[in-house]
Amino acid sequence: MSLPASDRTKKADNRTTMELGAVLPETAEVKDDHLFVGGVDMVDLAREQGTALYVIDEADLRHRMESYVSSFRSRYENSDVIYASKAFLNKEVARIANQEGLCLDVSGGGELACALAAGFPADRVFVHGNNKTPQELREAISAGVGRIVVDSRIELGRVSRIAGELGVTQDIYLRITPGVEADTHEYIKTGCEDSKFGFTMLDDFAFRCVEDALAAPNVRLAGLHCHIGSQVFALHSFREAADVMVSFMARIRDQYGCAIEELDLGGGLGIAYLADDAPSSIDEFAECTTTAVKESCEKYGLDLPRLLVEPGRSLVANAGITLYTVGILKTLPNIRKYVAVDGGMSDNIRTALYHADYEPTIANKAGQARTEIVTLCGKHCESGDAVVIDMPLQTPELGDIVAVFGTGAYCYSMSSNYNGQPRPAIVFVRDGQARVTTRRETYEDLYARDL
Numbered sequence: 021m022s023l024p025a026s027d028r029t030k031k032a033d034n035r036t037t038m039e040l041g042a043v044l045p046e047t048a049e050v051k052d053d054h055l056f057v058g059g060v061d062m063v064d065l066a067r068e069q070g071t072a073l074y075v076i077d078e079a080d081l082r083h084r085m086e087s088y089v090s091s092f093r094s095r096y097e098n099s100d101v102i103y104a105s106k107a108f109l110n111k112e113v114a115r116i117a118n119q120e121g122l123c124l125d126v127s128g129g130g131e132l133a134c135a136l137a138a139g140f141p142a143d144r145v146f147v148h149g150n151n152k153t154p155q156e157l158r159e160a161i162s163a164g165v166g167r168i169v170v171d172s173r174i175e176l177g178r179v180s181r182i183a184g185e186l187g188v189t190q191d192i193y194l195r196i197t198p199g200v201e202a203d204t205h206e207y208i209k210t211g212c213e214d215s216k217f218g219f220t221m222l223d224d225f226a227f228r229c230v231e232d233a234l235a236a237p238n239v240r241l242a243g244l245h246c247h248i249g250s251q252v253f254a255l256h257s258f259r260e261a262a263d264v265m266v267s268f269m270a271r272i273r274d275q276y277g278c279a280i281e282e283l284d285l286g287g288g289l290g291i292a293y294l295a296d297d298a299p300s301s302i303d304e305f306a307e308c309t310t311t312a313v314k315e316s317c318e319k320y321g322l323d324l325p326r327l328l329v330e331p332g333r334s335l336v337a338n339a340g341i342t343l344y345t346v347g348i349l350k351t352l353p354n355i356r357k358y359v360a361v362d363g364g365m366s367d368n369i370r371t372a373l374y375h376a377d378y379e380p381t382i383a384n385k386a387g388q389a390r391t392e393i394v395t396l397c398g399k400h401c402e403s404g405d406a407v408v409i410d411m412p413l414q415t416p417e418l419g420d421i422v423a424v425f426g427t428g429a430y431c432y433s434m435s436s437n438y439n440g441q442p443r444p445a446i447v448f449v450r451d452g453q454a455r456v457t458t459r460r461e462t463y464e465d466l467y468a469r470d471l
């Protein structure tokens with residue numbers, strides 16, 4: 021695979037780093053032409069820690085967490101925010117989510133183990149996945165997780181059996197496919213009918229499975245869940261999903277005489293990857309979803325359920341940046357200029373997977389306008405290995421430190437050791453201090469499991 025042909029219509033812009041707006045972490049500033057985040061000089065940090073390096077602006081992350089909780093609670097008292105740890109998980113972020121009063125969504129045994137090792141209370145953990153293994157279910161139920169989000173009829177049977185063997189009653193949700201089309205990349209739509217996730221509403225399948233869940237021993241049907249997709253800009257899709265779910269709850273009440281007490285509307289709020297992106301704010305998302313749930317409950321005569329949302333990207337993506345060092349420059353006349361950095365698809369697979377776009381800057385020239393269009397390619401042996409395709413940058417030179425914004429979500433969590441690349445360290449910065457929260461992998465780590 022090679023990259024899409026260079027977009028010759030793209031123009032370098034006169035924007036300096038600080039004019040990139042919402043893609044920047046909250047504490048970004050430029051002093052003496054250097055990029056600072058959390059009061060720390062990114063050029064010094066790159067020299068001390070080496071590159072590639074993931075950096076998280078802790079104040080930014082904490083503010084988004086606080087803002088999610090307060091935006092929901094101020095409008096809807098009985099609500100909770102669940103951090104979708106698939107976006108980015110290490111022990112430190114689990115500790116911070118706990119301190120900020122969030123619940124945690126884990127997608128399997130590995131994320132659960134990390135959360136528990138960080139001291140995250142099991143009863144505030146929600147377990148997701150379309151094929152949790154019996155072993156993972158056993159681990160989760162034994163740990164005392166708050167809710168298991170059951171994704172299929174087969175899994176309902178498994179949870180019921182394992183909970184029985186362990187002598188407990190497990191609270192569950194059923195994940196429903198609401199049939200709502202979200203306006204996002206094909207690969208990250210999950211609410212439409214043709215999806216591997218959840219119980220389809222087609223042929224009343226989901227409705228009939230509710231009866232099974234109510235009758236199943238050792239489980240309590242605590243609520244319903246849906247998740248329409250990720251990086252969604254159009255809020256009306258969330259409103260539609262909320263209405264579908266509340267009307268489904270009303271049907272359950274009418275048919276089975278039982279009140280579904282909790283409604284989890286998933287995550288999916290989009291973020292700015294480009295300076296010109298204009299996603300909805302956390303506050304607008306909260307206003308839209310809480311109003312939709314209240315109006316639908318009123319329409320169908322239902323008491324307000326406990327309301328949950330499960331954001332990942334919109335909590336952490338813009339708090340994170342990745343630092344790289346420029347190692348090679350190649351100009352192909354009339355084709356493109358390649359700037360090769362010391363990472364690539366191993367630390368950010370999103371560009372290869374979704375042709376994702378990012379805004380880069382040179383951290384040691386951050387006050388200057390970005391006057392060239394370049395492609396930041398990685399160091400891996402794939403032609404499609406790029407971090408940024410055809411984007412404005414200051415004139416690059418060997419040894420420059422490039423910062424790519426908006427990489428806090430789905431980069432570290434989807435990273436690999438392709439070509440024997442050790443994973444970068446993760447550094448949290450705050451108030452002028454940098455602390456390594458995950459150390460860089462070593463070569464020994466790469467073969468430590470080999471026998």
Ligand SMILES: Cc1ncc(COP(=O)(O)O)c(C=O)c1O
Binds near residue numbers: 334
């Ligand atoms: C079940 C579930 N919940 C929450 C999320 C988090 O989504 P996002 O990071 O878009 O907020 C995802 C990922 O799309 C998901 O699959």
Ligand SMILES: N[C@@H](CCCC[NH3+])C(=O)O
Binds near residue numbers: 106208250370429
């Ligand atoms: N990994 C995807 C999103 C999938 C979200 C998880 N269901 C991304 O990077 O955008």
